[in-house]
Amino acid sequence: MERILIIEDERDVNGLLAQTLQEDGYETKSAYNGMEGIKFLREGSFDMVLLDLMLPFKSGDEVLREIRKNSDIPVIIISAKDMVRTKIDLLTIGADDYITKPFDLGEVSARVASNLRRYHQADSKKQIVYKELHMDTEAKSVTVEGVVLELTSKEYQLFELFLKFPNKVFSKANLYETIWGEEYLGDDNVIKTHISNLRNKIKKANSKIEYIETVWGLGYRLAK
Amino acid sequence: MERILIIEDERDVNGLLAQTLQEDGYETKSAYNGMEGIKFLREGSFDMVLLDLMLPFKSGDEVLREIRKNSDIPVIIISAKDMVRTKIDLLTIGADDYITKPFDLGEVSARVASNLRRYHQADSKKQIVYKELHMDTEAKSVTVEGVVLELTSKEYQLFELFLKFPNKVFSKANLYETIWGEEYLGDDNVIKTHISNLRNKIKKANSKIEYIETVWGLGYRLAK
DNA sequence: TATGTATTAAACAAATTGTAACAATTCAGC
């Protein structure tokens, strides 16, 4: 399970965050000042830190600097709305994101999820594993249930795009412009054919899973 | 590769920035006045703009306003040290960061990297949460109380409009012209049908909440 | 030239969209 450390001195705010994140399925630990936060970080392993800027004893940016000395886990800053100037500096120091008070709990959930996803993606950039599929972006090879797919260049590029952005719906214009690098003038035949060929090759490799999903009227994406 | 547009009239400063950024592994393009800068932006796709404030023909803040009309890429302002007052205004217009002259090249690198990272991370913006509803504008998916709605393209577009402008009342002409991109000639049947279908799908997802409100004689809007 | 790859074309299938006819609702004026 993913563990999140919440460093926030206001007890009710801390509790609220903890409760929300627990409902989202994370394990949380609460610290009520910077020194305590750093202590917990040394002791346990965490996947993320929510860090308030205004802390007693040791201010948030000091804590952040301390964290960054020996860790690259995502840190989301919680700050008062009017601290615009500091935002920029914090991102420079190495914060990953920030949320301004008063915050919407739904937004907190979204940000946390998004940052965690990115973090976990970052250390497996070269190997993409999805369901029964394995892509090596260095070797440009793809296997489905152990069977190697012999893909052409265009097929591979399409597939890699889908796998790199698992939720995004790619419009045809989108696909065309990123892969072909030219302006899309409405001729989607090429794309449709390649998609078809790609699907066929996947199917022939004994895959029962459909990897590429059609989103009617919008485009294509990786199937869930 | 990431592309950065440098809009700066002093040739040696421009060149220095270009060189530094190229060494950092970016592709750069140089413009020497505001008009040229805007022209380049229209033609090519950039990931970031470095923008000098004091430019011939068109001042930096005009250029910034122009950029913000159709893009949200990070813009870093380069300004003389004594123009402190403007900083805040620029951040209000939509600048992401600022660097004062004379600048340290190491700092430029750091700021550029930080802003680019944040920009590419900014996908939390793409999540719209409203009451029990969650819309992912990347994945083009909508869930109500955890249930995924299977929307058609038109239905989705309508819904996204409402959610993006939560208080605005959209007249039918308004909706028709933004979504269909054609002149509205008074036939509101299409819209009514789509709204009806959309409401149905929401209702079938067990939602007790009415998300789309009719404003009699005026149009529709997101319900409060 | 031989081979694989990319593109185009065309015929077919599927889903969405628009239309039309009718039902329900709202609101102004009595």
Place this chain on the structure above:
DNA sequence: GCTGAATTGTTACAATTTGTTTAATACATA
């Protein structure tokens, strides 16, 4: 409160758009 004209809502179906597949042709590379 009624009443009815205006506005909005619903439904089913036809027309249109969009997607799939197969095959043939063009293109590139060795």
